[in-house]
Amino acid sequence: MATPTNTRTRRIDVRVTDAQDAVIREAAALAGETVTSFLLTAAEERARELLDERRHLTMSKTAFRALTDSLDEPGQAVPELVELFDLPSLAQQ
DSSP states (O other): OOOOTTSOOOOOOOOOOHHHHHHHHHHHHHHTOOHHHHHHHHHHHHHHHHHHHHHSOOOOHHHHHHHHHHHHSOOOOOHHHHHHHHSOOGGGO
16 A cells, blocks of 8 residues: 655754743644644745755846856867867767
């Protein structure tokens, strides 16, 4: 029988101080959630924020303009690459 994708099959153990435990439990109660649900929601939200920051490039208009200006400038030849591309390809041999 296939396991539904939303079934929790993995476990993450976390050790906390008494103070951390108290504040987490209090916040979970205020949110009307179990501690597990509260921690999973908070951790997943933070994880997604961090991943989104790394996946999407965000910059000011000034920085974007500098980037596009530099991309519009003619490139510079790299002698080693010119030499490499001048070699005959394996298909020609």
